[in-house]
Amino acid sequence: MSKLDSQDVPGRRITVTVNGVERRAWCADRTLLAHFVREQLALPGTHVGCMNGDCGACTVIVDGAIVKSCLQLAAAADGAEITTVEGLGEPGNLHPVQEAFWAEDGFQCGFCLPGHLLVALKLAEQQGDPSEEEIRAALAGNLCRCTGYQSIVAAVQRAIRQTEGT
Incomplete structure (x- = not known):
């Protein structure tokens, strides 16, 4: 209790x-x-x-x-x-969005990572191919003090490509 x-x-x-x-x-x-x-x-x-x-x-x-x-x-x-x-996934069985962040070094300290992963998941679930500007706008509510965002944007782009058709 x-x-x-x-x-x-x-x-x-x-x-x-x-x-x-x-x-x-x-x-x-x-x-x-x-x-x-x-x-x-x-x-x-x-x-x-x-x-x-x-x-x-x-x-x-x-x-x-x-x-x-x-x-x-x-x-x-x-x-x-x-x-x-x-x-999303677990060690040894990562979700494609997690795999994309791993492959693109889309994190450093990891504190912001849960928010970025879930935003990336929602973007990947939507139809279409968002531009870099649209991805950055979607990520605007998630702050990262480590990466400079370039690797996060690349990870989201990869996540969208990896989840197409799933």
Whole structure:
């Protein structure tokens, strides 16, 4: 039982489908989705950075839309389908988007990587061949202090090519 799971703190049990698995957990009414995913569901790949939606490290996909989980209450996700970076692949069985970032050195420290991977996934799912400018615009909500973005853009371009037709 969580120290917050008591009569003293308003909250409720919510049900979400995370990475294809239905999960039920209690959360305080004030719990942000980022903290719920990390602490209640034990999925630490969703990083917490700026806490105001600017950095994108907390990016998840909720019901098909990119969401900054530091800006959404967990209770608002009740009944939702959520994809976190842990839902992409695993060691030895990487998702094509992860393979593209590996091949293009699209990361350095890795703190921003979850957000970039999920944005790349959404771009790869869309029909068409986005220009470099369109890719950069899609990535604008995700900050990276290490790479200078050139390798990230190249990784997204590769990810789109690798996932065409899948």
